[in-house]
Amino acid sequence: MGGDSEVGGALLEMQAICKSFPGVKALDGVDLRLWPGEVHALVGENGAGKSTLIKILAGVYRMDSGRIEIDGRQVDISSPRQAAQLGISVVHQEFTLVPQMTVAENIMLSNMPSVRGLGSLVDKTAMASESGRILDGLGVDIAASAPVCSLSVAEQQIVEVAKALSRKTRILVMDEPTAALSNVEVERLFDVIQTLVSKGIAVVYISHKLEEVFQISHRITILRDGRVVASSPTSSLTSNEVIKQMVGRELTSMYDKRTAEIGSPAMEVRGLLVDPAGQPISFRVHEGEILGIAGLMGAGQIRLARALFGIERIYGGEILLRGVSSAVSSPDKAVRRGIGMVTENRKEEGLVQLLSVSRNITLTVLDSLSHLGVMSPRAEDDIVTSKIEELDIKTPSPNQRVRNLSGGNQQKVVLAKWLAVDPDVMIMCEPTRGIDVGAKAEIYRLIGDMAQSGKAVLLISSEIPEVVGMSDRVLVMHSGRVVGELAGDECTQEAVMRLATGGSAVGA
């Protein structure tokens, strides 16, 4: 379809885009060219640079160097507002709709038509007809007068698209648009996308679901470690080739995988239902073993972890700790039964940012550091000093507020807090998210140490190299189900990626 439009000029040309964050080079000379009327898929592992690139395009981040042209003219996108004026719209994974307002009000939120001569009075008739026109143009049947909260997720998604179209949109970026949609709804969204491209709009489509990417896109650009490793027409690629390109990252010595002695089962999960309509999950993790649970973002691995720690409800099945069936109905019970958990978001759930390093480390062990409720300062000092030393936490003093530490050191405080309790089973969700390479290596070393000291570690991550590099065994999840278990030589990044993107274990 869109292929032959390449005869005209490119709509968007991004050249040699670079962007660094402290400790990470997120984008290293990325080129992206968009033609009018094409669906351009952007794929890559988590951390490959997709979202950074999109944020630069949307005016959220400023690039360090590079050049952006629209219609052959260089542009400077310094704010989201400016991006919108240039005709760039982004439909984010999280919706930005106001649930209590009507569909029409949401669509027209940023440019409400006003009654002529009365600037601040909204012209409801014009608003209804304009939003109705946009929805009709998308070929969907959604009532403009309905409140957004009464719509299904898929319909809300389409309202987001309509909202983007209420401005003059020429480039529409969709970030994982099908994450929350059923198959039928995906088809409906694809119809909408076809309508858009037939009008000459260029769609940047970001997704982990390769099947969909192959169905909808005209061209695929693959990012890896902040570089474009391939950019070709979809028809010339196969899904195996794409997977190979996505995971070509080197497994560095950073992972420092040591073999620990694997002992008796520390935790066993039998037929666990974390979703009433989902598939039961069963597995076993032993003392000294690192069991990786891989899956792309939103594949259900975080929900599983939260269920094991008593945060999310369990709808069936049982959890056995050291062979004994145990009810883990709340985090405090989980901790008392010897489970610890590093949550995936440090800031919101891992640490009390306002409090000091010392107060955060002792948060899990106040009982053992107090006598009749009164704290023992000496015992507290001892444990804090020893953990700071053991984990090499770089802080000017134990009384420094954790929010003043770097991400890597904050994460070490989280680990220190759990090492202080010394749990039998350690659940780690995305333990290296948002920290620089040096700190990552140290975290990996600490994870290795935990296994060697006989703890069972569940390493849950959407960073496939990390799971493959660290784990003794890997379970792969896709759409809430465990779709495979890999160990030894068959546990390669490619095999994991194939399963995680919905393929089968054996490469076709």
Place this chain on the structure above:
Amino acid sequence: MERKPVIDILRRFGMAFILMAMIVALSFMNPRFFSISNFLTIMRQVAINGALAAGMTMVILTGGIDLSVGGNVALAGCLAAGALRSTGNPWLAIAVALGVGLMIGMVNGFFVSYAKLPPFIVTLATLALARGFTLVYTEGRPILVDSPVFDAIGGGFVARIPAPVLIMAVVYMVVGFVLSRTKFGRLVYAVGGNEQACRLSGVNVERNKTLVYVWCGLLAGLSSVILSARLLSAQPTAGTGYELDAIAAVILGGTSLSGGEGGVGGTLVGAFIIGVLANGLNLLNVSPFYQDVAKGAVILAAVLMDKAFHSTADSR
């Protein structure tokens, strides 16, 4: 990470400087202000709000609020006076006052922690309930308090220090110790700083949140004893607006309304700022109608200044 020491000092002791400046200014404006006897009067006046504000500090440190303390003072005071009238036993009366305060605190704590209702709404409701029950019980009439024990609490001295002041001092020492040295105190700050992080560290957040309301209620009960002892009667409308004075003292004391930061030392300074202001304006013969205006203005100005210190200190 380096900070200018001056700003650091201003930040930590800003309110204490403001209090001292007020004392110096008032001493120049009225010679009667600067005397031992007047200071003892101020302290006696501050005692009730001070005790309430100590409890309020704990609640606010967890990110909550307790609007019910004024109603609590009235109900606890009247039921205690009723118990004294019918039994003649002052110790029983004191136990009733503390018990009523504790119960109201438990009710607040239960609804906030376990029913997960917003503290503002829960305590607004228990404020109305307590006021209503007080009027029902007293039929709107004050109850006389006639007991040597209450006389001693309200008007007695220990080593030339008025008994209410002594009680307040003990309250601050106990609450200060609890907040800084006990496990419960640690959790008060931690829960206020990040409730979810505490929950996921295995902390029983609900029990700790309930306990702060219990402490606050208990201290309201204690305040009602001091108030009845000072007035030698229990008034059904006693404690009107006390919740606001207590909250004002906490805020002036630098405790963050969003929780996690602050302490009871600042609150004591805050309570004294309010007390010194009222006393000073009285001595200057300012109409009581203007005193609330002055109080409001001082709160705004003080908090603005505090915010200025904080933002200077934070911009590194």
